[in-house]
Amino acid sequence: ISNTKIVFISFTTPYYKKPVIPLEIYSFINARRKSPELLREEILSHLVISKRKDVGEKNKYILFFDSLIPLASSHPHELSTFLTSLLISPSISLLAVYHVDIPLPCSTASYLPGSLVILTYLATAVLTVSSLAQLLSRKRARDRSLPDPLFGLEEGKEGVIVGQCDSIKEQGLVVNMELRKRSGRGIVEDFVLVPSSLKAIPSIIPLKEYPAYVSIPDFTNDENQDPSTDLDLPFNLNLSEKQKRDRDEVVLPYFDAQKEGGNEGGRILYQMGSEDHEDFDEEEDEI
Template sequence: MAQTNLSHRRTHNLLLISKLLNQRDHASPFTLVLDTLEQTAKPLIREYLRRSRLSKTSTIFLAFETIIKPRDVDHFIECYDESKSPERIAREVMELLARSGSKRHLIIIDSLTTLASISTNPASRLNLTAFLSSLLQPPQQPQRAQQAQEQPQISLVGVYHTDIPLPSSPPSTTSTSYLPSPLSLLSYLATTIITVHSLPILLAEQAARARSLVAPAYGLAEETEGVLIGFKPKRDLKLEERGLVLELEHRRKSGRGVLEWYFLPSTTKAQQPSSGPHAFREIITLLDDHPLFRKPKEDENVDQQLSGMTFELGLTERQRLEREGVVLPYFDAQKAGGGGEGGRILYDMGVEDDFDEEEDEI
């Protein structure tokens, strides 16, 4: 039973992450990626761009902190210039979407933290929700053209640096104390939230738990003066130790949430085939299938032995027939009065009942 559940979960969740990374069927209009100094989201962004190139998806990169145009990017918009307002950036994106003949578009924002810091200043008049919504709107076309062709699918992927503090908003006449933080607002708007974790740090935490020790803290969590990045992995790592861990939270249209952990191996350019059938081969796996996180066989055997000892809710055909043949006592008393007349309690005195009529009268 446990092995069957794991196999079903593996098939279902691997198909889900493949849809999200390949942007198939418009699975996630807005994906929020959370990273830290210990583990950046750049490997995940490179994987998005690689899959977009293979699926012939047009990519637009909004660079708030990236100076050099990344590989496999079709359109690169420099947003770090102070003269460029968010409205101007949105207009440039709409112009690129209107000129592009592709049916699928992927917009990547390398730093939502910059936009969040701008939105905290009331003088900027930046509405973060309205700005992101304007990027997801398809370009306006004539009515005849809209009927002739389908609307393009636009997906947005934004990276938010969780360890960068936002500037405090200046005091103003309008109270902003009840407004949610930019991170809470982005988490509410996102249909998918991916948190990247460092594999060496997770392995160190796992080793500490195995020895019943407190999990170590690295980087800013150490609260040590002058320490920004506290853990540096070794250079001579094994193949299974190279990569990053993804914590996925996906919200379906029905409202149901899916939580899963994945492992994305880091492959070099020489290991990545640019064409051929191997280029479309899925490289991401569940974290439970990783050799360093896989359960020992002894634990799996124990789970299989205990799987048949739980209470079974299902009934066999014989048990179902016996249940239908059971006659409950005083069952007809519930039907005698009919609806609206209340219920009656019928009780027959038995020999073992000790009832004294004189004591009852007193």
């Protein structure tokens, strides 16, 4: 990692002067208003790749794209070819951001898969980011057997773009990581990225170990609390002690007959009357 150099390809990030650029960034490339051919030539000009295959590469490169939406909008069918053409050496890795909430123009060829489908198929690792507060809200709703709440544009409220998070403890991101091995087997795991401070590195916790997610919700403080209080019903659903005793004494049909040596109190017996004998045919019964 110490020998890895980051080449930042910017479509949305504004350009800053050299002193302002973080030390981790090896070079900054402004990719706006450039064709894929010109952009490829400029990116490769910043890479120093040894032509000798028997010597290990001392320097490794990470090509970081801050957004693939401009390329997916202008050149949707050339995006995957353009990205794979940059991987001219095993010492080059590619990291890109794809915003799924930004709509793309309708494709003229409806039979071709979308850019996101192709990139997901070619990627060796896929990181999907979601809101921690929204995930916890959906979990609380599922624990109460309620429909999942809606956030952002799905709420259908005028002027609402991003869902509001009132709790400071729920501020964070949920990262779904999918790593794909060469054998085709994938490893999927969820993590919680909790911000600590502006300068400190955020802490990463597995979602299964996050306290707010694994805690069992306590819906009632009293076991004998009336369940109809939350339902706002005009009648009482509780049974008195006498009604509970009477319910236990009720003998259900065939309930005792299923037990060996059970009494005859639970059986239903039918005695044939004279009118039944008239309709009864012994020959048909034998058949």
